[in-house]
Amino acid sequence: MLIAEELLLVGTAPDGRNLLGTQRQIVVAGALLTELVLRERLDVDDRSRLRMVAGGTIGEPLLDDALVRFGERQGKKPKDVLGSIGRKVEKPVFESLVRRELVRPEPVRALGMTWMTRWPVLEGGPRDTIVADLLRVVCRMEEPNSRTGALVSLLQAVDALPRVLPKEMRPGVPNRDVRRRGKEITKGRWASEAVVKAVQEATAATMAAVGAATAASSSS
Template sequence: MLIAEDLVLLVFDDETGKPVSGASNLEYALAGALLIELATHGRVDVTDESAKKPGRLTVGDTSPLGHPVLDDALAKLSTMDGKKPKDAISPLSGDNLSGRLLEALAERGVLRKEKGKVLGLFPTTSWPAEDSRHEEQVRAGLHRVLVDGGKPTEREGALISLLAAIDLAEKTIEGPDPKLVKSRAKEIAEGNWASEAMRKAVEEVTAAVMVAIMVPTVIMTTNT
C-alpha cells in the first residue's frame, strides 16, 4: 500500500465514502506522499547543505516500480531534476490524483465505488469502505503515536507530517482531546523521528506542500 493510499483511506469516511470536512488541500498532500514514497525507494532525493544548490530534487533510477500512479509521478519527476520540491507539488497533484488512487483502491477491493445523484439530477460518486482491515491497522498505529504518545515508525511519521501540513490530524484520528492530537502531530512533524535522509526528505516535502497551499490563499487575499 502506498503512503498516498493510506492518506486517502484516512481522509475518506468509511461509511459515507466522502472526505472529511476541511480536506480541500488533499491533492497537494497526496502529491507530497508520492514524493516521499519515491524517496523511500531511493529514486528521488533532496540535496543537503553541502551541495552547491541545497534543497533541490535529484532523480536517480527511473525504471517503473509497478504501481501506475507512482510510476506516473516518477516519469513526471524525471524532467524536474534540480528543481525545488515545491515546484513538483502542483504537477504531481494534477490529473485527478485522488480519483486515480481511489479507483486503484476500489479495483483491489479495499473501497467500493458507488454512483448516485444529488437532488436526483447531479451525478456524484462516493467511496465507502469494502475491506477496512489495512486502514484499521494504520489508524491503530497513528492512535498509538498521537493519543498514547508512542514513537512513530518512519511511515507513520511521514503520514502524520502530511496530515499536519493540511491541518487534518485531529479530524482523522480520534482522541479525547483534539487539540492535543493536533499539537502532537505538529510535534512529530518537527521532530527527530526518522533517519537523517528520511527526515530531510519529509521536511522538504511537507514544507513544499504548505507553500502550495499558501500561494492560492495569498493570491485570493491580494485580489480581494
C-alpha cells in the first residue's frame, strides 16, 4: 500500500469515524507528496518550493496523478497547494481502499440529502498490522523505517497520533509522551519534516480563514 492509503486506513476508525480531523484532505495530499519525495520524483528546495526531479509514469495511478498535480505547481510552496490538491485526491485514495475491500462507503443522509461519507473498515487485519507497527515505534520497542517514520510524522502533523493509538493500547504511556515521541521521529527526517511543516502551515492557514469567515458572519 502507498503511504497515503495506509494513512487513511489507520486514520479511519473501524466504525468509519474520521480520526484525522478536519484537515484530512491536506494531510492525505501531504502523504502523496512524501511518497513522491521519497521516490525522488519531487523535491522541496532550499527556498521551500516544489521542484520536479523526474517525470514519467510511476505505474501507480494515484502517484502518477499526484505527480502531475504537484508538477503543475512547480515553484510554489507546498503549504499553498496541499489544500487544493487534497480536495482532488482524498476520494480516489479511499476508492483504492474500497477496491482492495478494506473499507466501504457509507453515505450519511439527513433531510433527504447526503451530508458526508463514512468509510467503515471491512477487513481489520491490514489496519491492525499497521497500527501495531506504529505502536511499537511510538513506544520505543522498534526504530522507525522510512514508511513508519513518514506515517508517524504525518499523524503528528494533525495531532492524530493519540487518536490512532488510543490509551487502552498503550497503558502507562500518556498522550504527552506519544506527542513527544512523534516530534522526535519527525525531526531530522528531511522528507517528512519538510512536508509536515507544510501540512501544519496549510492547516493553520485554513483554520485562520475559517475563523475569519465565522467572525465576519457573526458581526453582520
